[in-house]
Amino acid sequence: MMLLAGNFVVGWVVSFLGSLPPGVLNLTIVRVSLRQGLRAALEFALACTLIEFLYGYIAVWLTEQIAPFAFFKLLTDGFTLLLLLMLGLYYLRKQSSRPTPADRTATSAFGLGLGLSVVNVAAFPFWLFYTVLLTRKGWVSLAGSPSVLVYVLGIALGTLTGLWFFVGASQRLNAILVAHLHRFDRVMGWLFVGLAIVQGLVLASNR
Structure with a gap:
């Protein structure tokens, strides 16, 4: 029981701390909460x-299966670079506007959350690295399905907690953020482009 609890706590802590640096998902959930309300933000977070x-579950499996193969890493990094660049150009070219009542039903927050999370393939190397590190340090034991499931559940709930932290902060700073919400698309666009450049540098350094 203590082993399972340890797996959950470690997974949750690493995931929560990893969710705190400002990123695409954090900025998007702030935007969703202010434009479409708390229910939409919860759908996005879920x-x-x-x-x-x-x-997280796939990353744990890949740790022991195909992670050592260089082709898999190259394919993942290249796919990440392409998607980040495309998203960056999309948001930079998008016509920004101030929020209106119609925005509350304009898009599916759940679908947006799925889409952005699916293209966030950088989660693979992140969890591959930390899973290997945590198991080598002895802080996590992945012997058996229950321990893996609890560890991954901690990862998922840590992400949920981290995202909801930004929702709470956005609600407290509502007036300030709403006044500048129309600038979020540009911020997100440059963030995507910056991440694409970093990814390109990583790819070039590994060749």
């Missing part, structure tokens, strides 16, 4: 949590 659970 979608991200679902994908994080799947990615």
Whole structure:
């Protein structure tokens, strides 16, 4: 029981701390909460949590299966670079506007969360690295399905907690953020482009 609890706590802590640096999902959930309300923000967060659970589980499996193959890493990094660049250009070219009442039903927050989380394939190397590190340090034991499931569940709930932290912060700073919400698309666009550049540098350094 203590082993399972340890797996959950470690997974949750690493995931929560990994969710705190400003990123695409954090900025998007702030935007969704202010434009479409708390229910939409919760739908977005749950979608991200679902994908994080799947990615975490796959990452644990890949740790022992195909992670050592260089082709897999090259394919993942190249796919990430392409998607980040495309998303960055999309948001930079998008016509920004101030929020209106119609925005509350304009898009599916759950679908948006699924889409952005699915293309966030950088979660693979993140969890591959930390899973290997945590198991080597002895902080996590993945011997058996229950221990793996609890560890991945901690990862998913850590992501949910981290995203909801930003929702709470956005509600407290509502007036300030709403006044500048129309600038979020540009911020997200440059963030995507910056991540694409970093990914390109990583790819070039590994060749």
